[in-house]
Amino acid sequence: MKKLSIIIFALCLPLFSVAEDDYAELLFEQGVTAYNAENYDVAITSFRKLPELGYISADLYYNLGNAYYREAEFANTIWCYEKALLLNPSHDDAKFNLEFLNNELFSDRDSVPPSFFNEIWNFLYTLFSPTTWIILFLILQLVLPALILIFFFSASRKKRRMFFYFSVLALFLYLISLCISSWAYYSINNPSKAVIKNLSVPVRSEPGQGGTNIVVVEQANTVQILDRSENWLKIELPDGNVGWILSEYALDLSRDLP
Amino acid sequence: MRRLAFFLLFMWTSLILWSQVEFTASSNVISVPVGQSFSITYLLKGANPETFTKPSFNGFRLIGQQSYTGGGSFQIIINNQVVNDGGGENRWIFSLQAVKEGTFTIGPAKVKAGGQVYSSNSVEITVTKGGNAVANNNSPQNNSSKNSSTQTKNTNNEYAYLTATPDKNSVFVGEPVIVSYRIYTKVDISQYGVDKTESMDGFWIEDLVSPSSQAKTWNETINGEVYLVGEIRKIALYPQNTGTYTIPALDVEAILQIPNQEANNPFDFFNKFFSDPFGSDPFKGIGSTQEKRILSSTPISINVKPLPEHGKPESFENAVGDFDASIKINKKRCLTGEGLILKLTVTGQGNLMLIDAPELEVPPGLKVYDPETNDDFSININGINGIREFEYMLVPEIAGNYKLGPWEFSWFNPQTGRYETQEFDAINLKVAKGSGSGPSSGTNEVKQDIRYIHEKSPSRVMLLEFMFSTVFWIFFSLIWLAFFIILYFMRKHIKLRSNLNEFKMKMAMRVAKNRLKKANKFSKEGKENEFFQELSHAMWLYITDKFTVPISDLSVDNVKETLLSNGIEEDLALRFTEILHACDFARFAPVSDKGNMKDLYDKASKLIVDVQTGTK
Structure with a gap:
């Protein structure tokens, strides 16, 4: 009898994950319904449970950001949009909403214009989602050797020339998709952005008690993290200033929302 | 009788010496209760004293320090008061304490100045059993106001x-x-x-x-x-x-x-x-x-008591004091897009600096900007009073007739303990359509908002996890390994069709053409022997490069067979051999053949072009 129950339990094990999937779907729908009914705090609680279950996606953070926006928690909103764009740089709606909110909050913010190379890179990086890039890479991984072999074995000049060009193009795309996929892999696992959580955070020239206040950074600004020490973050502001802030004043994209 | 004598003496001295010297006595009180102290002051004007003789203070005890304030330029301060104002005034101040009841006269003091002796008037003080001291209003030093101290300390032993x-x-x-x-x-x-x-x-x-x-x-x-x-x-x-x-x-x-x-x-x-x-x-x-x-x-x-809830007007914010309010608009007719200035003025005494701008409700079609606050405060003994003015900017966006208000402003008056309200009459405003350069009308204004959420439930599959995983590396390396293995085993087959051979073929024609060009040059110079040699050389090189046949395997005799076995049409192979034979013949022939040179050159170039186009 005891043996039987163990066997039944073992057989049921795979079902739990299915149940978990159902539960996640339920939570998500619950969040959407609450959002539509303008119960934004309920929506926030529902959406926030999903990453804990391992459901991490750009859409989820985008929805969570929208709910935070409705609750006027702008630092959290920006954090969510940044997270959504980190997971999927080609998320158009997240891009739109982030830009919209930044315009609303900091209409007169001056930022350092990106370099030409950065612009091309950003264009490529935000062209497709990382998933698409990875799929592209995997396809090319199969296609590129095949094309090269066809080129080597084809007899007619016409064919050879055609496959030569195909191979070069495939190689080019193969390298780009490899670069972008690797970069996406790296940056998603090592996010280097943070959103200022508190009102008017002093930026210091040194971590700790020494040093002076360089500048004050306002709430909901997104900063680049250059370095982390125990309780301090070395950050670069949108206007190019570099300094240190207490890490508790910022929402680090590498951590969860508090 | 004695008093009268003193009085007459005083009259006499003052009449005689009025113009030069004045010596008077005064007290800050005319009546004191027993035990209280007071002061008496002798004032000498217009003379420098040499000696001073105090009177006997019968009925009083001398307690305070007797003070002399000399003339000259320096100031002497006693009990925080400037006693000597300069200008030749001298004072002697005595603090006395009343000991027993009754009416006492303090006799004249004497002072010797400029060889003469002056006497002051005498002062009469009534000492009562209890009650308060009655101040002497004529006293020059009694400038005090009434005291209403509610907290006193027994401070006899404190300074x-x-x-x-x-x-x-x-x-x-x-x-x-x-x-x-x-x-x-x-x-x-x-x-x-x-x-x-x-x-x-x-x-x-x-x-x-x-x-x-x-x-x-x-x-x-x-x-x-x-x-x-x-x-x-x-x-x-x-x-x-x-x-x-x-x-x-x-x-x-x-x-x-x-x-x-x-x-x-x-x-x-x-x-x-x-x-x-x-x-x-x-x-x-x-x-x-x-x-x-x-x-x-x-x-x-x-x-601190809360304000009463009873009778609190709706328009009440936080104004406490005694106020008055008024409202004023700078024009009553305007065009759309034009700015109007509405001034709400609060005047009076109270917590002016804490009054917030009341929010004015305006009909739709008008835009109200946050008001500017102008203050003109002064401080008096009861606190702050003055004017606080709120300047609202109104911009009508749609033409029409508007009725602004009626608005009101209320405050709490702590004196009466009641709320007071000032009502303002409604303002009629006529707005005509402006030239159109104003801001866009409110009806077709695009409301900006964030985009809607994504309702599709998110998938759990993250391809990202696949990147750089073990499976990924196996997949990656297996494919490339297979690729290179295939290349290795098929290398001979590939070499035949390699890019190198194709390159050589391409170069063949270029080389031949160059050779022919050189031959052409010789023919123009009339160097027959060199011409034929060059032409023959060019042809041979072209054949070996083009058909990848080693030059050692070739001779004039077997060239036709070689060409045929390489898929060249018989006609072309024949033309090759013909040209090669002709070159050989001409090189060793004793007779010059200039006409043949040109003919042979044309034949050779035409042949190369034909071969080139034929193999394409």
């Missing part, structure tokens, strides 16, 4: 102390409490320091007396002792929350001039001064030691 007196102990939120800080002192205070107004939670604090100005002073008699009182500070506290608050004690650091015992005999100093007027510092002679003391007031408890 100086500090009191804090609020004007009321229970107020409404927003109603000011006025606290006066006073120093009571029996001795000179040469210096004192008050800290800046510190902030207090729950209160807005306003200094009513600027700290730089001179403190107001007067005399006061408490428990039979004369104190000089200085009001060093006066503040108005505007409570912002209800509850019971304690106003902390104020600490004042003061340097007291405590008289030495031996200086109590007045004539010691007096005589010393005249016997040795230049020998010593006259101030030192007063005989006092400096002592630094911290004077602390007692903390005050203030009860």
